[in-house]
Amino acid sequence: MYFLLEQILNGVSSGAVYAIVAVGMTMIFGVMRAINFAHGEYYMIGxxxxxxxxxxxxxxxxxxxxxxxxxxxxxxxxxGKFVMQRMIGAPVEASVVATLGVSLVLQNTAILIFGGSYKFFSAGYIEPVFFGDVGIAQQRLLIILVCILVFLGLELMVGFTRMGKTIRAVSQNIEACEVVGIDVKKVVMTTFILGTALAGFSGILTAPVNVSVYGGMGEIITFKTLPIIVMGGLGNVRGTLAAAMILGIAESLVAGHFGLQYRDSVGFITLILMLLWRPHGLFSSRARF
Incomplete structure (x- = not known):
């Protein structure tokens, strides 16, 4: 029982990491209708x-x-200035090629500057905290707390600030926003920077748990984020949080009972099943933002 509780707590912390990363990609998709395949690289940069x-x-x-x-x-x-703003209104294929190109450039630039070897991240709060016989690292508790604060902050921003309302408007109808004078490029840039900053922030929070830092670490994060935003409903912020928690707990249980080597397969299997069974996600896309 204690082992199961530890696995669930670790899964919740992993889901919190995925949620912080995925909500950024979800918001970018909401305003641009395009998947940012370089999103994991901002996690790596952070x-x-x-x-x-x-x-x-x-x-x-x-x-x-x-x-x-x-x-x-x-x-x-x-x-964002030289690539993402030019993708407004562009075909989906253009954004896919552009973001894949950005991903390769960022990844190889990091390898060129820092080398291809693994780096050791020694900072953070790795001391365990015990709740009875169940232990969890302080860093994992910090990640869960930060995730709660991030989503509360996003709810308040989107619901009660002028920028949040313009983000919702652009996500619903870009052409109508341009007609009434909303600066769509500014909204896209703001949303893109916010989403990528969350990805970088998540990377630093996770580094003490992962320990290793290397140039290709963003790829797996991108591939794990895709099933989350599909399962949560494309553009659905609240659904993203729920989907991230489901994936994080599922990965933790699979790793604990079948082996760590099977953990990463959970996301790919989830993505395939969702595309076959419910391509619009578990949650209604009408709940966007």
Whole structure:
């Protein structure tokens, strides 16, 4: 029983990580109607930023989080300005090719700068906390807490701020927004930077748990994010959170009972089953934002 509870807690923390990453991709899809296949690379950039801040600059972990997110935002701004804004109204195929190209550029640039070897991330809060006989690392509890705060913040922003309302408007009808004078490019840029910043933030939060940092770490995150946004309903923020938790707990249970080597297969199997059985997701797309 204690082993099962530990697996569920670890699954919830993994689901929290996936949720923070996936909600960014979901929001970008909502305003652009395009899947960002480079989204995992921003997770990688944030992680490398945090690793460089702690290992080379000697910054404490909280400052490394800010440094990694700042680096992610700067790179996202450049890419958003020269690539993503040009994808507004473009065919889906164009956005797929463009984001895949960006993914390759970012991944290979990181390998060129930092090398292809694995880096050790030594910062973070890895001491365990025990609830009776059930133990969980402090970092995993921090991830769960941050996930709750992120989704509460997004709910408040989308529901009560001017920018949140314009994001909802653009997600519903781009042409009508242009007619009434909404700066669609500005909304796309803001949403893109917010989504990529969340991915980078998630990477730094997860680094103490993953321990290893390497140039290709973004690929698996992108492939795990895809089944989440499909299962949650494309563009559905609340559905994304529920789908991420389902996938995280399922992966943890499979890894605990059948072996770690089978964990990553859960996401791919989920994606195939969802596309065959319910391609619109488990939750209504009308709940977008």
């Amino acid at each position: 992680t490398f930023g945090g690793w460089y801040a702690t290992s080379a600059l000697g910054l404490p972990y909280p400052a490394a989080i800010l440094f990694g997110v700042a680096v992610t935002i700067v790179i996202a701004y450049v890419i």
